[in-house]
Amino acid sequence: xxxxxxxxFVIATGLTVYLLDKSVLxxxxxxxxxxxxxxxxxxxxxxxxVGGVLLLLVIPIAVSGGPSHQSYMEVATQSGIxxxxxxxxNIVVGFAGLLDMGFVAFFAIGAYTYGIFSTEQANNFIPGxxxxxxxxxxxxxxxxxxxxxxxxxxxxxxxxxxxxxDYLAIVTLGFGEIIRIIFNNLEKPVNITNGAMGISxxxxxxxxGLEFTHPNQYYFIVxxxxxxxxxxxxxxxxxxxxxxxxxxRENEIAAQAMGIPLFRTKLLAFxxxxxxxxxxxxxxxxxxxxxxxxxxxxxESTTILVxxxxxxxxxxxxxxxxxxLVTILNLQVLTEFTNWLNQLTLQGVLQVPxxxxxxxxxxxxxxxxxILITIFRPNGLISSRIRRVDEQQLKRMExxxxxxxxxxKATAVDTTRxxxxxxx
Numbered sequence: 406x407x408x409x410x411x412x413x414f415v416i417a418t419g420l421t422v423y424l425l426d427k428s429v430l431x432x433x434x435x436x437x438x439x440x441x442x443x444x445x446x447x448x449x450x451x452x453x454x455v456g457g458v459l460l461l462l463v464i465p466i467a468v469s470g471g472p473s474h475q476s477y478m479e480v481a482t483q484s485g486i487x488x489x490x491x492x493x494x495n496i497v498v499g500f501a502g503l504l505d506m507g508f509v510a511f512f513a514i515g516a517y518t519y520g521i522f523s524t525e526q527a528n529n530f531i532p533g534x535x536x537x538x539x540x541x542x543x544x545x546x547x548x549x550x551x552x553x554x555x556x557x558x559x560x561x562x563x564x565x566x567x568x569x570x571d572y573l574a575i576v577t578l579g580f581g582e583i584i585r586i587i588f589n590n591l592e593k594p595v596n597i598t599n600g601a602m603g604i605s606x607x608x609x610x611x612x613x614g615l616e617f618t619h620p621n622q623y624y625f626i627v628x629x630x631x632x633x634x635x636x637x638x639x640x641x642x643x644x645x646x647x648x649x650x651x652x653x654r655e656n657e658i659a660a661q662a663m664g665i666p667l668f669r670t671k672l673l674a675f676x677x678x679x680x681x682x683x684x685x686x687x688x689x690x691x692x693x694x695x696x697x698x699x700x701x702x703x704x705e706s707t708t709i710l711v712x713x714x715x716x717x718x719x720x721x722x723x724x725x726x727x728x729x730l731v732t733i734l735n736l737q738v739l740t741e742f743t744n745w746l747n748q749l750t751l752q753g754v755l756q757v758p759x760x761x762x763x764x765x766x767x768x769x770x771x772x773x774x775x776i777l778i779t780i781f782r783p784n785g786l787i788s789s790r791i792r793r794v795d796e797q798q799l800k801r802m803e804x805x806x807x808x809x810x811x812x813x814k815a816t817a818v819d820t821t822r823x824x825x826x827x828x829x
Contacts, residue, residue: 407445414438415459419467422477429741432477433733435467443722460628465621478620482692484732485627486685489634491712491728492721493681496638498710499719499789500647501674502654503566504574506706507581511679513701514557515550515686517588517598519543520696523608529596540611546687547630554683555676557584562675566668569657581706589698603697607690623692630688634681638721641677650674651719715778717785726786734774739767 415438421431442455468477490512497505521527523543527536565576592600610617610626617623641647649670652660661667690696708731716727749755778786 419463422467475620478624480737482620482623482627484729485631487732488725488728489631489685490682490709491724492634492638493678494709495713495724497674497678498713500650506574506578508709509701509706510581510584511554511682512686513584514554515683516690516696518550518553519546519687520604520607520690524604524606526604540608543610543691547684550687551680551684555680558675558679562672566671585698585701605695607694610691717788719789720787723785723787743767
């Protein structure tokens with residue numbers, strides 16, 4: 406029954422998107438099929454297979470019928486980038502409980518790492534006129550950008566992880582602003598980042614002679630990277646290090662008493678989260694072909710943190726939903742709503758005072774939606790699930806362990822008596 410209902414829903418919404426020139430509502434309903442898939446009772450393996458088919462086959466085909474193809478793909482691509490970044494921040498904030506307000510700095514480090522070496526900018530401080538590198542180097546720089554961001558995450562964590570709470574948030578906020586200001590002023594005495602002018606003409610990715618220039622092409626890169634990030638985060642969450650992060654989040658003293666090295670474990674959380682952000686920074690630079698310091702402001706860090714808190718801290722499905730919701734609201738829903746109200750105003754159907762112009766009220770509407778969600782869903786849209794322990798099974802294990810211990814002790818006593826020794 407669930408499979409039939411989901412299939413009919415996907416077919417109906419997919420055909421609607423394909424046949425209509427532009428229907429934001431139909432497109433959003435098609436995307437919501439992924440959320441419906443999450444709430445089905447299918448096994449995890451079936452959900453992964455069906456989700457992959459929807460992301461890599463059904464959605465690209467459905468949006469290819471109308472002239473709005475590229476705009477749909479642009480929204481999906483941006484959503485994928487922000488989802489991967491939010492998952493990286495979720496490791497720091499949601500798993501380890503460390504409030505990081507400067508997370509966008511790692512995004513900027515990854516973007517500038519690729520931007521500098523894929524343009525002639527690197528010739529200013531490296532002799533030999535070896536640059537720019539071709540777009541084929543993009544695939545290697547995904548890892549290089551991630552490692553550079555992870556390195557700066559470690560360098561940041563070494564001094565600042567000795568503080569906690571609000572002080573940690575203030576220090577990381579300062580780090581984010583310092584990185585932005587450095588990139589903004591690093592055009593002299595040696596021109597490394599080109600300062601406030603930014604870096605342009607960044608090489609797009611190339612693969613087997615094919616150059617990626619359109620959003621529908623970047624969509625597949627983003628989706629493949631996003632799937633890898635989700636799988637990695639899920640594996641880490643259920644590993645020993647993931648449980649250590651959660652133990653530190655709940656109670657540092659108890660975690661330390663159980664033998665968890667606090668400083669090293671926190672440092673690893675910073676490094677892993679920064680790695681994912683740096684990877685997405687490389688992709689962002691290649692996609693935009695232009696970067697400048699204004700793309701990496703405090704507002705971006707706050708937006709990513711909102712995605713994590715809104716979706717549910719520590720919950721991987723919740724963070725995915727929160728990031729997708731915030732991105733789609735900003736890029737598509739509120740923009741289309743604003744354009745619709747502007748058209749009604751121009752046609753004389755609706756008279757809106759200038760002070761209440763939709764273009765001016767867009768951020769207000771977004772803020773009001775966030776407030777309503779946090780009031781009615783204080784733990785996030787999909788809160789983190791705590792593993793339940795079967796009490797009866799635990800009691801049976803304790804009983805069997807105590808029985809085994811009694812048998813061992815009786816055997817030891819009997820052996821001692823036979824040998825003529827004494828049992829303390």
